[in-house]
Amino acid sequence: MNRRFLFRMIFCIAIIPVLIPSLALALTGREIMERVDARDDGDNMTAEQEMTLIDKKGHERIRRMNAYSKDKGRDSLRLMFFVSPADVKGTGFLTYDYYSGEKDDDQWLYLPELKKIKRIATSDKSSAFMGSDFSYADMTKRVLDEWKYKILKETEVRDKKCWLIEALPASKTIEDRYGYTKSWVFVRQDIYMVVRAVHWVKDGRKLKYFDTRRIEEIDGILIGTELNMKTVKNKKTLHRTVFRFHNVQFNQDIGEDLFTTRELEKGP
Amino acid sequence: MHWKCFFLKISALTIAAVFSLIILSSIPALAQDNMDEVLSGFDDEGQTSGVQDTKEVDGIREDFDESTGQHTDVSDDVLSGFDEDRDVSTVQEEKQDRYGLPEWCDLSGSIALEGAYNLISHHAPPDEIDLKGLSRFRTEIDLETDLEISRVWQARISGKGYYDLAYEMRGRDNFSDEVLDENEVETELREIYLQGSPSTNLDLKVGRQIVPWGTSESLRVVDVLNPLDLREVGMVDIEDLRLPVTMTKLDYYLNNRWNVTGIAIHEIHFNKEAPFGSDFYPAETSLPDEEIPGCSMENQELAVALTGRLTGWDISFHGAWIYDDNWYLEASESGDVSRQHSRIAMLGATVQVVTGNWLFKTETAFLKGIQFSNISDEEKSRLDLLAGFEYSGFEETTITWELANRHIFDYDNRLGNPPDEVREDEIQSVLRITRDFLHDTLHLTILAPALDLFAQDGAFERIQMEHDWNDNISITLGAIFYQGGDKSLFEAIKDNDRIFMEFKYSF
Numbered sequence A: 001m002n003r004r005f006l007f008r009m010i011f012c013i014a015i016i017p018v019l020i021p022s023l024a025l026a027l028t029g030r031e032i033m034e035r036v037d038a039r040d041d042g043d044n045m046t047a048e049q050e051m052t053l054i055d056k057k058g059h060e061r062i063r064r065m066n067a068y069s070k071d072k073g074r075d076s077l078r079l080m081f082f083v084s085p086a087d088v089k090g091t092g093f094l095t096y097d098y099y100s101g102e103k104d105d106d107q108w109l110y111l112p113e114l115k116k117i118k119r120i121a122t123s124d125k126s127s128a129f130m131g132s133d134f135s136y137a138d139m140t141k142r143v144l145d146e147w148k149y150k151i152l153k154e155t156e157v158r159d160k161k162c163w164l165i166e167a168l169p170a171s172k173t174i175e176d177r178y179g180y181t182k183s184w185v186f187v188r189q190d191i192y193m194v195v196r197a198v199h200w201v202k203d204g205r206k207l208k209y210f211d212t213r214r215i216e217e218i219d220g221i222l223i224g225t226e227l228n229m230k231t232v233k234n235k236k237t238l239h240r241t242v243f244r245f246h247n248v249q250f251n252q253d254i255g256e257d258l259f260t261t262r263e264l265e266k267g268p
Numbered sequence B: 001m002h003w004k005c006f007f008l009k010i011s012a013l014t015i016a017a018v019f020s021l022i023i024l025s026s027i028p029a030l031a032q033d034n035m036d037e038v039l040s041g042f043d044d045e046g047q048t049s050g051v052q053d054t055k056e057v058d059g060i061r062e063d064f065d066e067s068t069g070q071h072t073d074v075s076d077d078v079l080s081g082f083d084e085d086r087d088v089s090t091v092q093e094e095k096q097d098r099y100g101l102p103e104w105c106d107l108s109g110s111i112a113l114e115g116a117y118n119l120i121s122h123h124a125p126p127d128e129i130d131l132k133g134l135s136r137f138r139t140e141i142d143l144e145t146d147l148e149i150s151r152v153w154q155a156r157i158s159g160k161g162y163y164d165l166a167y168e169m170r171g172r173d174n175f176s177d178e179v180l181d182e183n184e185v186e187t188e189l190r191e192i193y194l195q196g197s198p199s200t201n202l203d204l205k206v207g208r209q210i211v212p213w214g215t216s217e218s219l220r221v222v223d224v225l226n227p228l229d230l231r232e233v234g235m236v237d238i239e240d241l242r243l244p245v246t247m248t249k250l251d252y253y254l255n256n257r258w259n260v261t262g263i264a265i266h267e268i269h270f271n272k273e274a275p276f277g278s279d280f281y282p283a284e285t286s287l288p289d290e291e292i293p294g295c296s297m298e299n300q301e302l303a304v305a306l307t308g309r310l311t312g313w314d315i316s317f318h319g320a321w322i323y324d325d326n327w328y329l330e331a332s333e334s335g336d337v338s339r340q341h342s343r344i345a346m347l348g349a350t351v352q353v354v355t356g357n358w359l360f361k362t363e364t365a366f367l368k369g370i371q372f373s374n375i376s377d378e379e380k381s382r383l384d385l386l387a388g389f390e391y392s393g394f395e396e397t398t399i400t401w402e403l404a405n406r407h408i409f410d411y412d413n414r415l416g417n418p419p420d421e422v423r424e425d426e427i428q429s430v431l432r433i434t435r436d437f438l439h440d441t442l443h444l445t446i447l448a449p450a451l452d453l454f455a456q457d458g459a460f461e462r463i464q465m466e467h468d469w470n471d472n473i474s475i476t477l478g479a480i481f482y483q484g485g486d487k488s489l490f491e492a493i494k495d496n497d498r499i500f501m502e503f504k505y506s507f
Helices: A003-025 A031-036 A173-177 A261-266 B002-024 B035-039 B052-065 B090-102 B166-170 B177-184 B489-490
Strands: A043-053 A062-071 A074-085 A092-097 A106-111 A116-119 A147-157 A160-169 A180-188 A194-200 A207-218 A221-235 A238-251 B103-118 B133-148 B155-166 B186-198 B201-211 B245-251 B258-265 B301-310 B311-321 B328-331 B337-340 B341-354 B358-372 B380-391 B397-408 B425-439 B442-451 B458-468 B473-483 B498-506
Touching: A031 A160, A031 A180, A092 B155, A106 A261, A116 A261, A147 A180, A160 A173, A160 A194, A173 A180, A180 B337, A194 A221, A207 A238, A221 B258, B133 B166, B155 B177, B166 B177, B358 B397, B458 B489
Parallel strands: none
Antiparallel strands: A043 A062, A043 A238, A062 A074, A074 A092, A092 A106, A106 A116, A147 A160, A160 A180, A180 A194, A194 A207, A207 A221, A221 A238, B103 B133, B103 B498, B133 B155, B155 B186, B186 B201, B201 B245, B245 B258, B258 B301, B301 B311, B311 B341, B328 B337, B341 B358, B358 B380, B380 B397, B397 B425, B425 B442, B442 B458, B458 B473, B473 B498
């Protein structure tokens, strides 16, 4: 063994402890988002939800819902009923949310006024969810391959280390479907959770600010139980929505037969 | 003359609709790329910004139910940055406080003040006053009580009532007894039913109820079970259009996608029509008496359906043995004329398919045994076909268009004469546009049904804006324009154009 080779070996062994943390830091934006995607976000969930819509004058409207969700592979089944206010009470949504962006979701709406189940075409996910600042796209998991990620910098949100990652839609179709030309997401380094985001709205020169104001650990699952989304134009807040979860429970004994038009018609 | 008027109104409506869409559509975004400027938009706890953050933050905190042991607030260790105050009443507290009722009893309803004003001078038999002016000044109350009897059994009792002060204000003597009886005061029990699941795959619903069949929003092809309120064409709110009847409904679920429905309708009840003397009544004389079959075993109406909710599409098959909701005139041997309803059999199917932002729908029904006034001794068959689409690709907007053709087999030319006035092929179309504005606080609805492809037989257009003042109060303003045509009904109501409003408090 010549001395030169021996020297190289010693150098390599010596540098390993230095390299390991560097490797952790060297995650790409895509790899970080893969970890976000892989994070256990719970299954078989029941929850009471409360959505407070606040206009620029501070007037509030409150919508309360009972929600149920179940994973089916990468797809999600969701059932939701409005319990107040009176004008939307009894309205129900049943959604088969297919992870693949290629396949349109199945969605049915129950309208208590008409006593009728109505199928909805919902390819465009950029429209607002029940008048809130959240779009239908915001309510579902993003498909990883539909976005390109780049780390912008490391930063802190409320004293927690985060990556600031830029997400750009992979195509014009995706941009149209989500309604965003760009997003910046803050991913907490310790829990791989998106805690903040800024979305550039495709139409209207508006920005949307998403902020997770409260995180709870329920049944071993970390979940944001108070979510804020506000729509801003020229630095002025146009509208704000506060989405709160109550009585969240995971791993409940709910089968696929809950996520049927039969249950949708029966109501909450 | 009515053609010109029709196109002027259609043009005005179209321009108004397009103008609204353009004005409220968004302009392409310009990026705001300055990172610091963008990131400064977040509100940290305790900060305030354009919206009343302080109020919001104060009002948001308290709702978290941490009473269960499963909820572990990790803010002390991992997430200490998210510890916040809590001070707002919870959903559970509000539920318990609701009208002091027990949890198994849920009361809701609304009180409304409705008004309508006729825009054009016109008369209706018996021709006593000019009907231009106030035509509705109504207070209406709706009540609905849901009872949770057990985990699998529930019941509902609902009813409505109104009093229309317009007749008193305009002089009750100026209106026919039929109009006053039908339109001035009404109290009505709506849905009264018991529903539950006697077994895993079986649902039972017994009582007065509404069972809407089909995919269509506005035209009826397979939707034959409930009669309609046709007293004021175009003026009845869609939620009040179908009239509940007493029936027993059994649903058997083959799996999560398919179910079979069996229905026996015990209460024979037909469409409510405009009374003699109303400006929606098309004739100069009152109608003969209507013969309504009693609630005997032999008069039961029966219906079955098979429904599939599949990935990307829905399909259903329907069969019914019912009474025709539309009457025909028949003279008895003594010469007395009465309104009769024929017993008809219907076989039908519906399909709807979703692709992208489009929902395509089609319905078909074959009806056998229809009788008409002009040839009351003959029974005819008819094939109804409907095709339509719903497009929801524009922001907060849904555009629905439906076209139906009703073809009478073995057509007799006498059917074209009054009172039947039916063609061999009757075409109907409906355009419906809805759009929500201002975060779902303002709702625009444009409805434009037409008889015949180019509205040759008559049409009307209804445009309305509903504003949700808050969670309880809504205000609706609207207008409706009628066009006459070859059908005597629409020719008779062509001057009934009116504006209307509603102030509604829901609880």
